[in-house]
Amino acid sequence: MAQGVPPNPSATRARILDTATALFYERGVHAVGVNEIAAAAGASKLSLYRYFPSKAELVRAMLTEHSDRIHAWLARKTAPATASGPERVLAVFDVLTEWFAQPGYHGCAIVNGVTDTRADPEVAAIARAHLHRYLDLLEDRLAGLAVADPGTLARQLLLLIEGASVVVTIEGRTDAGADARKAAAALLRAATPAS
Amino acid sequence: MAQGVPPNPSATRARILDTATALFYERGVHAVGVNEIAAAAGASKLSLYRYFPSKAELVRAMLTEHSDRIHAWLARKTAPATASGPERVLAVFDVLTEWFAQPGYHGCAIVNGVTDTRADPEVAAIARAHLHRYLDLLEDRLAGLAVADPGTLARQLLLLIEGASVVVTIEGRTDAGADARKAAAALLRAATPAS
DNA sequence: CTGTCACAGTACCGATCGGTACTGTCAGCC
DNA sequence: GGCTGACAGTACCGATCGGTACTGTGACAG
Structure with a gap:
């Protein structure tokens, strides 16, 4: 889906951050895994760990x-x-x-x-x-x-x-x-x- | 240690409850496992699950x-x-x-x-x-x-x-x-x- | 002496966790 | 056309999770 978007680094980072904000607020930091965040943000775990060195930093x-x-x-x-x-x-x-x-x-x-x-x-x-x-x-x-x-x-x-x-x-x-x-x-x- | 204590059911339950209260308060519900609670209470997981059907009930x-x-x-x-x-x-x-x-x-x-x-x-x-x-x-x-x-x-x-x-x-x-x-x-x- | 019961200890189960590695595929640039 | 880099997707790792099953043992009742 929408594979051909121009790879805009900061946009990917912002998308991950927005998704993490919503999921963490909804269910708590411990109840949401990085896997789910990446999937919900339409990103891969590799992208997530490119911008945030760890879940704690995220x-x-x-x-x-x-x-x-x-x-x-x-x-x-x-x-x-x-x-x-x-x-x-x-x-x-x-x-x-x-x-x-x-x-x-x-x-x-x-x-x-x-x-x-x-x-x-x-x-x-x-x-x-x-x-x-x-x-x-x-x-x-x-x-x-x-x-x-x-x-x-x-x-x-x-x-x-x-x-x-x-x-x-x-x-x-x-x-x-x-x-x-x-x-x-x-x-x-x-x-x-x-x- | 103190193996020969008379098996007092309610005392064991209270000990587990007190330990859970302290550990959950200290580090949070998700950060403390039932294994650690049982060990810190000097009880076995079998005892914990005898008195509390699940972690949520505990x-x-x-x-x-x-x-x-x-x-x-x-x-x-x-x-x-x-x-x-x-x-x-x-x-x-x-x-x-x-x-x-x-x-x-x-x-x-x-x-x-x-x-x-x-x-x-x-x-x-x-x-x-x-x-x-x-x-x-x-x-x-x-x-x-x-x-x-x-x-x-x-x-x-x-x-x-x-x-x-x-x-x-x-x-x-x-x-x-x-x-x-x-x-x-x-x-x-x-x-x-x-x- | 012989059950019975509560218990500690331990091994184990499937699932999920955070984190890493690898592959394939686009887009833009030379 | 060939290179580079950001990306999605996936498989995988060791560790730990909640929960179950099993074993051995000591205390008590008959």
């Missing part, structure tokens, strides 16, 4: 690229120009609530990846960076809001985000996102001196 | 028993007699913060188990019940505090708990528990009409 590349995509998308969807005041921060919760409610969502792929590959310190570092980018985004959206301690507030809001992701995944109900938004609004109000 | 039994233990321990440590007023609720966060800060803690075993066994609906049900027991505890400790909407507040506090567990696991720092407690106190203050 997982790391997948998580790194996935984290990049998420934060680029999140920053774009919550661009400061679209809102002002506390709504600038709450827009983050709106976008995440919508994301968590999508069918097939079952947790943050980065967090799941850490659970899947418990012993890999590089995966742990990717996940730490992922959380810190959340903190950076929250602190940026908090800037200019005259809250007493933006750093602490950002960390509290991060707890709500990660908690909502877990609760939505386990409960199967999607209203945890709305709960998180309401809690975030209350924390914002409480942290603003002019309450 | 995982379910382990998670069920673990959930029971956690909630019995949590209810005891946060007994209402030990505090009054808002401190009755915040005591839950104190206990959990101490728990999350223990060396070797890397997430809730129930949540990790759901990630490990994504396709098992029985494990998902165990996890849902686990969360609902958290909600029951929080609502019980909120009783008599004259908050406007105890159900919503309990769900918001649950988000903080699960979020702190995830953030402690990924960040490796333990101050997420303290952040969660501060956020919980702020939400409590905001929800009490006599603010």
